[in-house]
Amino acid sequence: MHTPQEAGGHGAGHDAHHHGVVVPAPPGFVPHVVAHHFDTAEAEFSADKLAMWLFLATEVLLFGGLFAAYFYYHGVYPETFKVGGHQLNWRLGALNTLILLFSSYTMAMGVRAAQLSQKALMQKMLGITVLCGLGFLVVKYFEYAAKVSHGLVPARWFSDHDHVMAGVENGHLFFNFYWTMTAIHGLHVLIGMLLILWVMKGGAKGRFYGGYYLPVDLVGLYWHLVDLIWIFLFPLLYLVP
Amino acid sequence: MSAHSAHAEAHGHAPGAPVLVTHHHVSTVAILTKVFLTLVILTIITVGVSQVDFGSANMVIAMLVAAVKAALVMTFFMHLRYDTAINNIFILSSFAFLALLFVFTLTDFSTRKAVNPIHAKRAPIAEPDTHYLWKTPRTKEHKHE
């Protein structure tokens, strides 16, 4: 295999001898150079996509551990979880659910725009997605502030000064789950937003078009997974049966 | 294999022609919008159902609705329906293996009293602040951790 064109980015002499395939781009876009060890753009696409799905599988199991613990203690202290769930504001939770669902929708639209080389539309859709993520975090902030004001904070500082959890065993456990799960999820939202901003930066330079939209697609998958986890967190924490 | 032929093979375009539209599946706006609206409706359903007390069935309903929503997101937003078999297998197997964690730990928990009821009974335990041997140095540990 050979290509006449010079590829950029010599990683410590690694790419020095071989250059990748170039995927021709429409005017206004930067053509993508396939990594040197792949024969075709499609091979690179499918390999990276497989890698992303495998990574999502690890995310599923990572959160799965938390969910398993949740169900376990829901079984041990059903009353605690029920009373704890009533302390959360399900309206805010539902609002956040809708925000995230909408952001997933705009993300999917953004990927679609990338596939069709519609640069402006893609940037717009990704921008809306980031704003939704921001909205989610803002709502989360108000929720957290309300919990803090009632002393419903993680265990060591759990004070429950309004005694809303009096009368149930280990009232702090529900809130420990609430804080741990939402905090780890919130961290994922934040990381997702940063990733989308990073993609938008590349998008502004015209790096993504019909022939190469892999980063948009992968970040999209990540964002959808964050949404997916929230889809389960919402009923488990806010609507505890 | 030249760059052009490789590209042509991958994308089915004429060699050297700019790629405007990917050859991968592109979802229509209509289907994405329909999925989004369905998700909204399902959210409303799950909130609505939670206001009614069905006993332990509430949990089952909530989880079923969530599973349907998750399936919709994965199938359409995440394109799994149009993705390769191997990607489908891997992500689904992660749920299968997660199910193992659930099944075994919850089996253990729910059958603890089956043979020896006393083993499921909670025993008294010394109060944290009086009997925690290392309770106090935690602050000390924080200093150098």
Place this chain on the structure above:
Amino acid sequence: MTTYVPVAETEARQEPGAPHYLNVTHGFRSWALTLDHKRIGLMYLIGTVASFLIGGLLALLIRVHLWKPEGAIFDPELYNQVFTLHGVFMVFFFIIPAIPAALGNFVLPMMLGAKDVALPRLNLASFYLWLCGLVLATIAIIFGGVDTGWTFYTPYSIQTPTAVIWMGLGIFMVGFSSIFTGLNFVVTTHKLRAPGLTWFRMPLFIWAVYSTSLLQILATPVLGITLLLLVFERVYGIGIFDPKMGGDPVLFQHFFWFYSHPAVYIMILPAMGVISEVISVHCRKPVFGYRMVAFSSLAIAVISFLVWGHHMFTSGQSEWAMMAFSFLTFFVGIPSAIKEFNWVATVWQGSVALTTPMLYALVFLIIFAIGGLTGIFLATLSVNIHLHMTYYVVAHFHYVMMGSTAIAFFAGVHHWWPKMFGVMYSEAWAKLSCLLIFVGFNLTFLPQFIMGSQGQIRRYATYLERWTPYHQASTVGAVILGVGFAIMVAYLLHSLLGVRKARRNEWGGVTLEWDSPSPPPLENFERPPVVTREVYDYSVLNPKS
């Protein structure tokens, strides 16, 4: 039957002085920022062997301490830290990354005929994650060590004043390093096989590493979240695993073993792969029952997720869970037995060259037989209750981890050493070292079986008088073992001086890595390899046939 002509034909193709991956670029940066899987493999090799030597030194200290019933060197507090660090270093920093990350990184892409792994940057990131984990573990040692045992059982790990947080974060990082390595290998195996290299033409090492990688991807995240929760537990006391706050320590054990039982197979599966390669090459014979061996790797990977509760037979889990776990545990033994029989059948009627790698493979077969068979005792419920947490368990898992996995690792190192560096070591010293290791190993751990079934509990800083002779025999064995490893390090380092150059195909192997010069060039092959024959077809080495 035609005669076999050694590698003359392939050797002729090697141009002397051609640039290879070791000398193509120079300087610290060219290594620290390398994306070449071979260099990353070498860095892992150095790192894991260093961890092994640290862990081994700690093991020697443990054995010397146990020379006397009341303990010879440490007070119990320090002893507890020493055995914990021994376990942590050996498990997380040596055995788990040793074969997949060090040998696998070097060999797997070459065996597949690929220029590199699918995600070279992620590969380098994995290495640095591993290194960060090591740094955090070192910080943990400086800030008071860790004395929880490598299992971190709660609530002790919540209460102990030692630096559990640092160690927990370190292992969290190592865990993600392991995940990313596994992910990389799965993608590489799926997407970068050379033309003609179908799934059933893949060497068994690939099958083994592939199965391992699946385990790494699917099991390790649960360890990650468990350690994260443990860290939260210590930082702000979430109480999930703390009985004083309503948590359940048995749940921690479930979570921990959901990872750590599959982790046992993360350790042993690639070792099995190495042994398949070594035996086949040095007996010049296809691995007997190739498909059975390949599928047994996958079977082990799947079944290993169903058996974690056998670490908890006395822990207070329900009797029904115990029954299920014991039943399933027996099934995981069957694929291992199949492999063992298949290896013996591979040696049978082979052309058995008693080279150093083959000697290690034979040692593996003997020791793994003992390790596997003693596992049956532990899978059996009533016998397990007697043997649980005794030295019997210690001896069993050392037979499997140290005697099998580490031995297979060294078999692999000796097997691929000429390929990695283009030099050969002294076979005489190598064989002496192998003998010392074999004798020393058995002398160390056989007495522990007896002590264990007699009732000697593990993790004891002091012990009853009557077990003294067993402990002393074990200590003597450990010293012999240590001498064996010291000799190995010495002759391997000496070989790097290049006194004896290795041939292109030192052993007469037919997998793709032998199709490349020793040491290989930057992108592994002079021309893209194409596979046209079945796996392990040794007739190809004979140009006259």
Place this chain on the structure above:
Amino acid sequence: MLPPFQQGGTVQMPAPASTFAADVDGLYYFIFWVSVFFFVLITGLLGFAVIKWRRRTEDQPAASTNTHNTVLEVTWTVIPLVLVMIMFVWGWKGALNMTVAPGDCLQYQATAKQWGWAVFHPGATQPSYDPKTGRPVFYVPAGRNVKIVTRSDDVLHGLAFPAFRVKRDVLPGRYQSLWFRVPEEYIGQTFEFFCHAYCGKGHSEMWGEVRVISQADYDKSPRPWETEPSDPKELGEMVYKANCFICHTIDGTPRVGPSFKGLYGRTEREVFLGVGGPLAKVTVDDEYIKESVRNPNAKIAKETPQGGMAPWPEQLVTEKQLAGVIEYLKTLK
């Protein structure tokens, strides 16, 4: 000659001193001989093959290149499968028998804490220790079913009786139990029990004894576990060995807690008043020692500022025993 074994034991197993032993040992030896058979088979075939088909010339090809044999492979899959299923059923039945205690058990209680046992015999109000060594002791009548209910006060511990082949983790916050019956031929013998779940510094010191006695001796008054040394100093030494020695030495070296050597009567001893409290000076007298046992965190020795010792209530150390401890401390000059 092989090293010494416990009385009545063999190379591989300690004395079979409970009714479970026959079953467990039978299964153990069944697996053992099956394993020996397979091990000899494997190594024998391997050794034979290595010698017979070793490479004599550099260019020697394999004697055969057969790659599989379905009949053989199925055979060596099915035979082990059948064998392990036998082992599974046998082991499961044995374990179930160990878990389900019969109804007519004498019920003992054992509470584990870092790092010692409080063993309560049926009806006893205080834990029993060996008067000389201070080790915790179970007095067990031969021929009776004995059930031990356990709990832990702090971390995971374990209760293991190698001679009886039973073992069970001791969990904080949950009760666990095990049972056994010692045959009458073991009357007069002593066996050890151990803590098998790693619990920290004093893990290897958490062992005690089981004394097998006859029913008549068990019923005798005073009960065997109710005797304790009458001399206060000896009583104090027993209590020290039972409860204190892991953290407090008597040779002057401080460990987790301050050493007891020369402690009694010391004046101007610097202590913290409570955790993180102000520094004060006290004289080590009876009152100070009593307070340090019943409410250790009130005054914390300066040399071990982390404090954290557990309080010892009257149930674990009686007033009489505490007085003994004070007498014992006076002897440690």
